[in-house]
Amino acid sequence: MQIELINTGSELLLGRVLNTHQQWIGKKLADAGYILSSQVTVPDTAESICDAVQKALGRADLVITTGGLGPTSDDITREKISAQFNKPLQKNEAIVEHITSFFAQRKRPMPESVLVQALVPEGALVFQNKYGTAPGLAMSIPSERSNIGNSQPWLVMLPGPPRELRPMVETYLLPFIQQQFPLKEEFHCRTLRSTGIGESMVEDLLLENLRPLMEQGLDLGFCARTGQVDIRLCGYGPEILQKIAKAESLIRSEIGKYIYGTDDDSIEKSVVDRLIAKAQTIAVAESCTGGFLGHHITSIPGASKVFLGGFLTYSNKLKEKVLGVESGTLGKYGAVSKEVSIEMAEGARLKSEADHALSITGIAGPEGGTEDKPVGTVWLGLSSIGRKPIAIRKFHPYDRGTFKQATVNQALELIRRRLFQDK
Amino acid sequence: MQIELINTGSELLLGRVLNTHQQWIGKKLADAGYILSSQVTVPDTAESICDAVQKALGRADLVITTGGLGPTSDDITREKISAQFNKPLQKNEAIVEHITSFFAQRKRPMPESVLVQALVPEGALVFQNKYGTAPGLAMSIPSERSNIGNSQPWLVMLPGPPRELRPMVETYLLPFIQQQFPLKEEFHCRTLRSTGIGESMVEDLLLENLRPLMEQGLDLGFCARTGQVDIRLCGYGPEILQKIAKAESLIRSEIGKYIYGTDDDSIEKSVVDRLIAKAQTIAVAESCTGGFLGHHITSIPGASKVFLGGFLTYSNKLKEKVLGVESGTLGKYGAVSKEVSIEMAEGARLKSEADHALSITGIAGPEGGTEDKPVGTVWLGLSSIGRKPIAIRKFHPYDRGTFKQATVNQALELIRRRLFQDK
Numbered sequence: 030m031q032i033e034l035i036n037t038g039s040e041l042l043l044g045r046v047l048n049t050h051q052q053w054i055g056k057k058l059a060d061a062g063y064i065l066s067s068q069v070t071v072p073d074t075a076e077s078i079c080d081a082v083q084k085a086l087g088r089a090d091l092v093i094t095t096g097g098l099g100p101t102s103d104d105i106t107r108e109k110i111s112a113q114f115n116k117p118l119q120k121n122e123a124i125v126e127h128i129t130s131f132f133a134q135r136k137r138p139m140p141e142s143v144l145v146q147a148l149v150p151e152g153a154l155v156f157q158n159k160y161g162t163a164p165g166l167a168m169s170i171p172s173e174r175s176n177i178g179n180s181q182p183w184l185v186m187l188p189g190p191p192r193e194l195r196p197m198v199e200t201y202l203l204p205f206i207q208q209q210f211p212l213k214e215e216f217h218c219r220t221l222r223s224t225g226i227g228e229s230m231v232e233d234l235l236l237e238n239l240r241p242l243m244e245q246g247l248d249l250g251f252c253a254r255t256g257q258v259d260i261r262l263c264g265y266g267p268e269i270l271q272k273i274a275k276a277e278s279l280i281r282s283e284i285g286k287y288i289y290g291t292d293d294d295s296i297e298k299s300v301v302d303r304l305i306a307k308a309q310t311i312a313v314a315e316s317c318t319g320g321f322l323g324h325h326i327t328s329i330p331g332a333s334k335v336f337l338g339g340f341l342t343y344s345n346k347l348k349e350k351v352l353g354v355e356s357g358t359l360g361k362y363g364a365v366s367k368e369v370s371i372e373m374a375e376g377a378r379l380k381s382e383a384d385h386a387l388s389i390t391g392i393a394g395p396e397g398g399t400e401d402k403p404v405g406t407v408w409l410g411l412s413s414i415g416r417k418p419i420a421i422r423k424f425h426p427y428d429r430g431t432f433k434q435a436t437v438n439q440a441l442e443l444i445r446r447r448l449f450q451d452k
Numbered sequence: 453m454q455i456e457l458i459n460t461g462s463e464l465l466l467g468r469v470l471n472t473h474q475q476w477i478g479k480k481l482a483d484a485g486y487i488l489s490s491q492v493t494v495p496d497t498a499e500s501i502c503d504a505v506q507k508a509l510g511r512a513d514l515v516i517t518t519g520g521l522g523p524t525s526d527d528i529t530r531e532k533i534s535a536q537f538n539k540p541l542q543k544n545e546a547i548v549e550h551i552t553s554f555f556a557q558r559k560r561p562m563p564e565s566v567l568v569q570a571l572v573p574e575g576a577l578v579f580q581n582k583y584g585t586a587p588g589l590a591m592s593i594p595s596e597r598s599n600i601g602n603s604q605p606w607l608v609m610l611p612g613p614p615r616e617l618r619p620m621v622e623t624y625l626l627p628f629i630q631q632q633f634p635l636k637e638e639f640h641c642r643t644l645r646s647t648g649i650g651e652s653m654v655e656d657l658l659l660e661n662l663r664p665l666m667e668q669g670l671d672l673g674f675c676a677r678t679g680q681v682d683i684r685l686c687g688y689g690p691e692i693l694q695k696i697a698k699a700e701s702l703i704r705s706e707i708g709k710y711i712y713g714t715d716d717d718s719i720e721k722s723v724v725d726r727l728i729a730k731a732q733t734i735a736v737a738e739s740c741t742g743g744f745l746g747h748h749i750t751s752i753p754g755a756s757k758v759f760l761g762g763f764l765t766y767s768n769k770l771k772e773k774v775l776g777v778e779s780g781t782l783g784k785y786g787a788v789s790k791e792v793s794i795e796m797a798e799g800a801r802l803k804s805e806a807d808h809a810l811s812i813t814g815i816a817g818p819e820g821g822t823e824d825k826p827v828g829t830v831w832l833g834l835s836s837i838g839r840k841p842i843a844i845r846k847f848h849p850y851d852r853g854t855f856k857q858a859t860v861n862q863a864l865e866l867i868r869r870r871l872f873q874d875k
Contacts, residue, residue, distance in 0.1 A: 047474075067465070142652070324747050
């Protein structure tokens with residue numbers, strides 16, 4: 030089955046907005062066994078949109094567009110597609126009512142222009158928009174297709190804003206696809222997520238062992254991001270679950286200690302869940318990462334059960350005053366040192382009365398480096414009740430964003446290993 | 453001039469990675485007057501990559517590919533393109549040396565497989581990779597092009613990892629484009645960035661006033677993201693700078709108070725720069741955002757001059773112990789209240805001895821809401837030395853990520869307005 034995604038929006042090509050739809054939709058579909066064949070971004074011009082849709086309908090079973098359904102002057106998808114396929118727009122009273130009450134509930138004045146969103150091409154199915162005003166639209170369209178059977182392809186138009194599009198995909202689009210295009214064979218997919226090991230090394234260690242399973246139809250993929258490598262196992266057929274299980278067991282026997290979770294897990298989720306299970310608590314003391322570690326932990330729903338709080342001690346003065354770091358330690362070793370990272374972790378744990386505390390102190394750059402401690406140097410500390418504190422030194426000579434991300438990953442991994450090693 | 457971007461990588465279509473290249477490259481090119489005509493993502497198969505490149509070369513003057521140049525088995529772009537255009541791969545000794553010393557410097561063992569990255573198609577230009585091992589490659593390729601003149605299009609292949617690709621675009625690709633495809637007319641672009649006003653409202657207020665300038669060739673674009681709207685003014689020609697200036701002045705007279713900056717400014721950058729200029733300092737007290745506000749402020753290089761630190765007081769106990777919030781206030785009004793937000797801001801300012809302190813306390817959800825204070829409710833406080841503290845209530849009934857982003861934007865905007873209103 031061929032599925033093509035068309036993201037419309039000149040602001041995407043001008044680089045004014047990040048295209049998060051591609052990843053989000055791609056993942057949702059792939060997890061259900063439907064894999065995007067290609068994705069294209071085109072500007073908000075009638076010619077570009079119509080041309081892209083026409084070409085895609087000539088190849089694919091399902092074409093999904095995003096964007097261009099709103100009320101402003103560059104939102105032209107609905108109108109142009111309706112004209113192109115000769116499906117006149119008709120006012121839908123249920124949508125008019127939804128839009129009107131949407132504005133009324135928010136006590137905002139309703140510009141007349143927003144009612145354009147209640148127009149529906151003749152014969153189109155409507156996907157309700159609970160979080161906004163423009164509904165999604167699905168149309169079955171005759172097409173001359175060279176490489177596919179007789180069935181007509183579907184064109185589905187989704188609104189651009191992620192918080193409107195995402196619930197719509199989950200509530201309406203996925204069930205629609207599963208009904209219109211049932212999978213011919215069972216499909217399963219499992220991702221093992223690792224950190225602390227490079228992509229080449231992962232591949233070197235695994236590829237030969239997994240080849241026999243791949244020859245039996247297991248699809249294996251590696252995907253690297255800052256400090257992490259995902260290993261994706263999936264495939265179709267009645268025995269695929271056993272093949273995936275066999276592959277997982279082979280992988281865990283080779284690189285098990287680097288694997289922190291599966292599928293949608295994140296290191297922070299694995300840490301928060303484990304803390305909840307152990308009824309333990311955590312605090313953080315951050316310097317150069319400025320709250321990014323706390324942000325990661327608190328991005329997990331339920332974090333309030335285990336995260337007591339944190340101390341962003343950017344200045345040396347606050348390191349002393351709030352965390353009780355000794356001025357002698359700061360003077361002798363400098364703020365970026367093993368000794369200070371340990372005193373920060375100990376101080377944060379005592380102050381918050383948490384079971385564990387992580388600390389981070391480093392030089393994010395671009396300024397502040399020295400010969401001994403160049404930009405990118407960072408010390409991570411961990412203090413746990415009843416244990417000797419530990420600290421590790423890392424070096425991430427990259428831009429500020431990458432530095433922060435790599436450092437926070439490692440801090441989370443430090444506590445994760447402790448939580449899973451301890452009984 | 454037609455420029456097409458081809459992002460290769462099955463992990464993009466499977467939704468395992470976010471395509472940040474599209475935005476980053478699109479913006480860099482557009483800021484220099486070169487606008488992407490389209491972007492496409494294709495899987496890592498020889499057929500898909502070669503087919504996409506061939507089609508793009510038939511339409512465009514410049515085709516840029518990303519990814520597929522690394523050492524692992526799914527990195528096939530270099531090899532397949534070299535075969536497709538009959539440009540045999542030749543070992544480049546300078547690159548061999550670069551790769552060897554890259555591993556030696558990092559004291560990492562060098563797998564033999566990485567030397568495949570030293571192979572260069574015959575006649576290709578090499579863009580050095582200072583931050584990784586795979587160089588970029590540029591090739592001029594004969595093509596049957598229907599709609600363009602006689603010159604041969606260029607194909608440029610860039611490596612996938614952002615920290616390798618980005619410096620390469622700035623150092624090599626942009627100068628290369630400017631030399632190969634000089635702009636025929638002067639080009640300028642200016643973006644005004646606003647917050648606190650919706651996209652429809654911005655358009656309603658501006659469109660009619662700006663129409664005469666648009667008829668004279670000024671290109672106007674709006675772009676909305678969480679809580680923000682960008683207004684982009686650009687165009688070509690000898691008088692474009694005057695037209696942009698005239699438009700900017702019209703816009704500022706209509707919605708000036710919502711405009712926090714221009715071009716690459718962010719609210720946090722505008723806050724940090726203003727604090728530096730005023731030689732003032734800031735601290736934060738965060739509950740539900742868990743460090744996301746501190747992260748935003750410290751993402752700006754130079755933040756250490758003005759950001760003293762922060763207090764992530766997730767638990768009520770820490771709110772009392774660290775910030776001095778009265779237990780009576782917590783008992784009477786609850787943690788999510790005007791009173792507590794003010795005591796948090798005051799406490800953070802006094803404790804850190806900063807000139808200003810921002811506080812955030814709210815209910816990010818999905819749990820913890822009540823009838824009076826549903827999920828999404830948040831109070832923001834601001835305390836400045838010698839001023840009466842203020843607090844505002846906001847409501848963001850969205851997912852946790854959107855809640856955090858919208859809340860942090862508003863906290864930053866709260867201090868920005870104070871910094872720019874005060875003399």
